[in-house]
Every structure is written in C-alpha cells, then in structure tokens.
Amino acid sequence: MKKFLTLGLALVATSAAAQSLTGAGASFPYPLYSKMFAEYKSVGGVDINYQSVGSGAGQKAITERTVDFAASDNPMSDDAMKGAPAKLLHIPTAIGAVVPSYNLPGVTAPLKFTGKVLADIYLGKIRTWNDKAIAALNPGVTIPPLPITVARRSDGSGTTYVFSDYLSKVSTEWKSKVGVGNSLQWPVGTGAKGNDGVAGVVKSTPGAIGYVELVYAKQNKLPYGSVQNRAGKFIVADNGPAALAAKGVVIPADTRVSLTNSANADAYPIASFTYVIFYQDQKYGSRTQAQAQQLKKLLTWMVTSGQQYNEPLDYAKLPDNVASKAKTIINTLTFGGTKI
Incomplete structure (x- = not known):
C-alpha cells in the first residue's frame, strides 16, 4: 500500500509540474505575453508564470537554468551563450x-x-x-x-x-x-x-x-x-x-x-524581433519529459495560433518564412538526446 501511495504522489507531482511553466525576461513583449499566456491556459490548461524583469535578467536566468524559458529583445551573442551549460536556441515571437x-x-x-x-x-x-x-x-x-x-x-x-x-x-x-x-x-x-x-x-x-x-x-x-x-x-x-x-x-x-x-x-x-530562449535538450535538473513536451507545445502555439494576438496589441506578426524557421527550431527539441 505504501509503495502505491508513493507512486501516486510522484505522479501527482509530475502532473503538477507539467501543468506549469516559468519564464522571465523582457518587458518589451510583456503586454503581448500576458494576453498570450492567459489565452493559452484556456486552450492548453497550462499556467505560465512570466516575470517581466528585463532581457538581461532573463538571459541570466536561462543561463543559470532557473526558468523554463527566457525572453529577450536581442539575441544572446555567441560569447554570452558560451556561459550556458548546454546549447541554447532562439525563436522570434513578434516584431515590435x-x-x-x-x-x-x-x-x-x-x-x-x-x-x-x-x-x-x-x-x-x-x-x-x-x-x-x-x-x-x-x-x-x-x-x-x-x-x-x-x-x-x-x-x-x-x-x-x-x-x-x-x-x-x-x-x-x-x-x-x-x-x-x-x-x-x-x-x-x-x-x-x-x-x-x-x-x-x-x-x-x-x-x-x-x-x-x-x-x-x-x-x-x-x-x-x-x-x-x-x-x-x-x-x-x-x-x-x-x-x-x-x-x-x-x-x-x-x-x-x-x-x-x-x-x-x-x-x-x-x-526588432523579440525572442524566446530555451535549451535544446530539456533533460536537466529535476525537469521531466512532460515539462519538456509542454514547453514544445507552448512554443509551437506562440508562433502559430498565438500570432492572432500580435496585431491587436500593436506588435507585428512573424512573416511566414520566419514562423517556419521558428517551427523548425522548436522541432529540434530533445529530452536526454531523444526528440520529443
């Protein structure tokens, strides 16, 4: 009985983790992301906790792996990314x-x-x-x-x-x-x-x-x-x-x-484009495959269905060729080296 109870608690914890994601960074897209993440919760059932703390702080947070994703209006430089423990990816989400x-x-x-x-x-x-x-x-x-x-x-x-x-x-x-x-x-x-x-x-x-x-x-x-x-x-x-x-x-x-x-x-x-930054391989720390899959779903939604919220909030939508490149990047996500 104790074994089954422990397993049940573990599954609940995994499920809870999968139902929430954390991001931090740019204030530039904050009005857009506030709308996007509220809408995504209603369609995807996932809480997105996004802290508007500035692009520099967002880049620091993703480098230190304290968030699932960072937001920045400028892409990180090659030198800046060398400070990260693994490969980082960028996708644009809007033009501001x-x-x-x-x-x-x-x-x-x-x-x-x-x-x-x-x-x-x-x-x-x-x-x-x-x-x-x-x-x-x-x-x-x-x-x-x-x-x-x-x-x-x-x-x-x-x-x-x-x-x-x-x-x-x-x-x-x-x-x-x-x-x-x-x-x-x-x-x-x-x-x-x-x-x-x-x-x-x-x-x-x-x-x-x-x-x-x-x-x-x-x-x-x-x-x-x-x-x-x-x-x-x-x-x-x-x-x-x-x-x-x-x-x-x-x-x-x-x-x-x-x-x-x-x-x-x-x-x-x-x-400028405004970017979301994240790790290509999502297996690190206490992350689960469910969290990795939720992040992939969120990012895919942001560059597809989520684009409908850009223009009403005074951001330009991604050009089709840019959205296509973003989806290609998202599809390279892995968990422990295996594509998710």
Whole structure:
C-alpha cells in the first residue's frame, strides 16, 4: 500500500509540474505575453508564470537554468551563450517598435526626429527642446524652451539594446563613445526599470523624452515622434512599418538578426524581433519529459495560433518564412538526446 501511495504522489507531482511553466525576461513583449499566456491556459490548461524583469535578467536566468524559458529583445551573442551549460536556441515571437516618446505641454503636432538628433539628445549634446536641430525638423511647430530630461533604462534591457543598435548605425559618435548593449555607460539621463518605468518618468516629467516599446506609449497616452528611416522618409511606428523592417532581410537558420535601420523604403527604423530562449535538450535538473513536451507545445502555439494576438496589441506578426524557421527550431527539441 505504501509503495502505491508513493507512486501516486510522484505522479501527482509530475502532473503538477507539467501543468506549469516559468519564464522571465523582457518587458518589451510583456503586454503581448500576458494576453498570450492567459489565452493559452484556456486552450492548453497550462499556467505560465512570466516575470517581466528585463532581457538581461532573463538571459541570466536561462543561463543559470532557473526558468523554463527566457525572453529577450536581442539575441544572446555567441560569447554570452558560451556561459550556458548546454546549447541554447532562439525563436522570434513578434516584431515590435521602439519609439521616442515625450512630454511637451502645448505641443499637439507629432514631432519628427532623425537618428542623429536622437543620438545627440542621448549624448547630452542637445539639452533644450527648442534647439535649432529639433526646430529645423519641425517647421511651424512652436516648441517650448524646456530643458530635456532624458529617460533611459537602469536595468539590463533588450529595448536598450535595440535603441543603441539603431543609434550605432546612424551616429559614428554614438558608436565610438557609447556603443551597443543591454546595459550602457550612459552620458546623461534618469534611469528607470522596465519599459513601464521609463514611460512613467516621461508621463510625470514635462520636458522628458524616453525610448519605449510602442504599446507602452499608447497605454500611457504618450505622444511619440516619427523617425527618419534610411530612405529619408519620416515614419510613424505601427504594425505595418514595423513588419516591413524584416522584409528583404536574410534570416539566418538560428533567427538571430538585427532589423534596425532597414533598407526597406517604408520600414520603421527602430524595430526588432523579440525572442524566446530555451535549451535544446530539456533533460536537466529535476525537469521531466512532460515539462519538456509542454514547453514544445507552448512554443509551437506562440508562433502559430498565438500570432492572432500580435496585431491587436500593436506588435507585428512573424512573416511566414520566419514562423517556419521558428517551427523548425522548436522541432529540434530533445529530452536526454531523444526528440520529443
């Protein structure tokens, strides 16, 4: 009897583990993942506990194997993945846009920005809103002479990576002095945690500017500017222009690629895939095959049926060729070396 009771408890524990998965990382896709995971619970019966702690923290968590999956707006580098105990895989789940949101009382017309102006603001070279460089881009707009309060991320952030990746492509001074990364040595600015933190600073501070994922600007009713793309057009972020950032881009087999400063004439220039990161072989620690199978089902759903939730929440859907590559990657998952 005792033997059967022990076996029963073990089966219950395995079943419970299989009915829940844990993830952590980027705040960039958090509004989308909140919706996706709520919907998935209703169709798959699995609880997904996702913590929006920033891409850097997500990458650290998956490296340390404290989560089932991580989320990051930038793919991990080869060097970063060397710190993991086994092979990591990436799949994109959506395309998002990073926008320059601002708080300028009395200004109702959307402002225009170039990459150079944004770089100079974040380098601390442009310090007031009525600077001639901003005024020249916005003729006819009366801009108050407020000092610019620069808002930026204080945590390890994929949104920061995307923004700095773009600035490094359009400003040689930014590239040489600051560079690209999840965490930077900022020349100026007030730090805040998460996209929601930066949006909060902008919303509460007249004269502030901050880079946030599009949905955070919309949710907080913050104005955001158009940005000049490589073709010279000023583009307002939206699903279509964000999706066009991936059009014509050669997507490698592992899907790790930058979409910023796209050559597409109608693309929004500060756009990026957002990624889920996980181990190819799922047998480690106390993980069960049931957990591995649940993760595979979740990931497959996210790049297929789950894509229906992208556009209503202001994220672009994956192009068909990218979704196909993601499914191919998911299908390489193993448990103890055997495909699941």
